[in-house]
Amino acid sequence: MSRDFDLKRYLPYLLNRSGTRIADSFSVNLRNSYGITLQMWRVMAAVHHQDGQRVGELSGTTSIEISTLSRLLTTMEARGLVERRRPSRQPGADARVVTINLTKDGHSLTEAIIPLALQYEEIALDGLSEQEVATLKHLLDRLFENMAALDEEDAQKLAS
Amino acid sequence: MSRDFDLKRYLPYLLNRSGTRIADSFSVNLRNSYGITLQMWRVMAAVHHQDGQRVGELSGTTSIEISTLSRLLTTMEARGLVERRRPSRQPGADARVVTINLTKDGHSLTEAIIPLALQYEEIALDGLSEQEVATLKHLLDRLFENMAALDEEDAQKLAS
DNA sequence: AGCATTTATTTGCATTTGCAAATAGATTGC
DNA sequence: GCAATCTATTTGCAAATGCAAATAAATGCT
Numbered sequence: 001m002s003r004d005f006d007l008k009r010y011l012p013y014l015l016n017r018s019g020t021r022i023a024d025s026f027s028v029n030l031r032n033s034y035g036i037t038l039q040m041w042r043v044m045a046a047v048h049h050q051d052g053q054r055v056g057e058l059s060g061t062t063s064i065e066i067s068t069l070s071r072l073l074t075t076m077e078a079r080g081l082v083e084r085r086r087p088s089r090q091p092g093a094d095a096r097v098v099t100i101n102l103t104k105d106g107h108s109l110t111e112a113i114i115p116l117a118l119q120y121e122e123i124a125l126d127g128l129s130e131q132e133v134a135t136l137k138h139l140l141d142r143l144f145e146n147m148a149a150l151d152e153e154d155a156q157k158l159a160s
Numbered sequence: 161m162s163r164d165f166d167l168k169r170y171l172p173y174l175l176n177r178s179g180t181r182i183a184d185s186f187s188v189n190l191r192n193s194y195g196i197t198l199q200m201w202r203v204m205a206a207v208h209h210q211d212g213q214r215v216g217e218l219s220g221t222t223s224i225e226i227s228t229l230s231r232l233l234t235t236m237e238a239r240g241l242v243e244r245r246r247p248s249r250q251p252g253a254d255a256r257v258v259t260i261n262l263t264k265d266g267h268s269l270t271e272a273i274i275p276l277a278l279q280y281e282e283i284a285l286d287g288l289s290e291q292e293v294a295t296l297k298h299l300l301d302r303l304f305e306n307m308a309a310l311d312e313e314d315a316q317k318l319a320s
Numbered sequence: 321a322g323c324a325t326t327t328a329t330t331t332g333c334a335t336t337t338g339c340a341a342a343t344a345g346a347t348t349g350c
Numbered sequence: 351g352c353a354a355t356c357t358a359t360t361t362g363c364a365a366a367t368g369c370a371a372a373t374a375a376a377t378g379c380t
Binding site for chain 4: 037039065096
């Protein structure tokens, strides 16, 4: 190990390992208890949060790559969890878009899982004060914003 | 969206999206600039941090599933980045184990990438005070510990 | 209106992943 | 000292992933 790089204090490392541990634990529980994958849960939680998102938006909120997501939606549709809708040609509607909604079953499954999800959050946050939790969430938001800003800069460069 | 579950304040969500954004950006850069994948970087950084880790340990420090890692090591070995060693039968040595070392090339490639890695960390942390950075890293550590504790409890249950 | 361009989603194909089974090698008990 | 058991790593196989190309549907230009 070298002086100039301390892995144990390297943010992406810390972020990745805490994120994957929570995800892995929850993932196993989801599979055993509800027979769904973590990615499916992410889609359901995102659509539950905002119904009728288009596929591209949903890719953004779930962090699932868009082609992967498209296929995942196909299996979720087949399982009766979500619906794809092509907005009918209305004034101002865009029929290139496909919007995603939870089915009735999808909705109740999501509601059933939420308590478990919150339980995992609690476990992860065990022993932190309310203040610390608020700070942590705030800072994670900030990281995301910083990375989004970088992507926009790159987009600028490509456009110029 | 419902009152009892606010996705935008849900820790696993915040953790996942900031983690994947950083990972994705860095990943593209690694591929373009050095022709390696993010997972390869993770292995190199981990072995750089501590040389001669066994495969199982390395799986823990990189958060890469062990069979995936085994195959990744094969391609990295073929590329001359790392070496596998089976410890010779010594008093107290365990020859079931395979230890991983960076080759000379692997080491210098790692050293070459470190500045870029630190740059991404800086971008992510842009605008945060030293105090905030320290707090964030501390709290992320704590999350990891909490999840590790959970895994141990589960292991207990399985044993009982 | 008709053709070229842009945007949204899906699909083809090769690679990566993950679980479970197989292998390789220690260790324990008899 | 050898059979049974345990642990570390690798491999078989099916599923998931990601890039790039293809399709579908708008919009813009003339």
